[in-house]
Amino acid sequence: MQGTEAIYVLIDLARSPDMYPRMNQMARFTSQHIYSGDIAPKVLCTTPHLAPMPKGSGLMDWWREPEQRELLVACRTRVSQEVLRTHFRTLLRARFPDGNRYLFRFWDPRVLHTYLTQANTYERAAFFGPIESFYFHPAAGLDMPEWHNAMAEDPRYDPHAGGGFGKDGVPISQRTLNAFAPLRRDALLVELFQYARRKLTHWSAALGDVELKRRVRVAVEHAETYGFKNPAAIRAYFTQMTLTPNFDQVDEVRQILLDNCIPEDKKITACSKLNVTVLSKVGAIGQTWPT
Incomplete structure (x- = not known):
């Protein structure tokens, strides 16, 4: 009809x-x-x-x-x-x-x-x-x-x-999934921006939209250099960066991030379980957001 x-x-x-x-x-x-x-x-x-x-x-x-x-x-x-x-x-x-x-x-x-x-x-x-x-x-x-x-x-x-x-x-299909790759990355950047505005207000409130978007982009790029692909794992990496932007400069942390035997969704948790001496290095490397 x-x-x-x-x-x-x-x-x-x-x-x-x-x-x-x-x-x-x-x-x-x-x-x-x-x-x-x-x-x-x-x-x-x-x-x-x-x-x-x-x-x-x-x-x-x-x-x-x-x-x-x-x-x-x-x-x-x-x-x-x-x-x-x-x-x-x-x-x-x-x-x-x-x-x-x-x-x-x-x-x-x-x-x-x-x-x-x-x-x-x-x-x-x-x-x-x-x-x-x-x-x-x-x-x-x-x-x-x-x-x-x-x-x-x-x-x-x-x-x-x-x-x-x-x-x-x-x-x-895999062909369609490959075609979605740029859109998925754009969507992730939007999701992390919104996440920062909603959940990380203690950190993001002082940042304008342009600067916050820049920091989100840099965080994703850093996470990708260590093989992070899962959005939830990238969000965990981004959250850690808001606490200590250059935490990956500590050798013990970098070893974990580069270890392919550790699932990406567990790498940040593994970093947080490092001993007090190592964690003190994380806190001493500065708060400047990387470029």
Whole structure:
């Protein structure tokens, strides 16, 4: 059964503190978060939201702003908002080649565009489901600002017929994972910046955004030189740097960081268990943030 065509917008509220109040100004009673269940108010303002975007509306004007090129993605469909929201919930998890599942931030225009570029025909059809088209902001500089569902061109196409993925989540091939590498690093930098603002206020409160971003970038680069890849392990390394920026200059610490026999998620813990004499060296090497 064909319904009335409508345009919806996915809003990435986590990328900027200004997004939630602006969304409420224009779509307070029509927007819905796409997660399941009740969401705590503190979390609600950072979750992805879905809202109808009629032509001539404030949301449409917002969508056209160049500043939103990495924050908003639109889609066209003939199903209701609730059916569309249900479909999006089947896309919230991604299954990586190692079998592990992770949150899939498909509402980020860069993530979505990269996935659609790398996905095969079957994966793309399942991902589209009831969606006929995705639209990216022209100012985003993407090769294909519009993606259309090839299945929707068939006269027999039924947007209610299914789509989406099972409990294992969206399958991510190694090729797609490789294509995500730059985005994953950018997302890590954003996550650590937000983590510092929320959890490390005793250290970050005196820093402006530019300086804090610089320090986050330097910390990630330092962690990567020791083979850190896991985001949780890199966060632990970053946290240690906020306490003693140059802790890796101590020989005993560096030996641990370079030891490939120690899992990366245990290296910082191993450093903290060094004896008092060694730890006194850590405290004496200075508080200047490395470049």
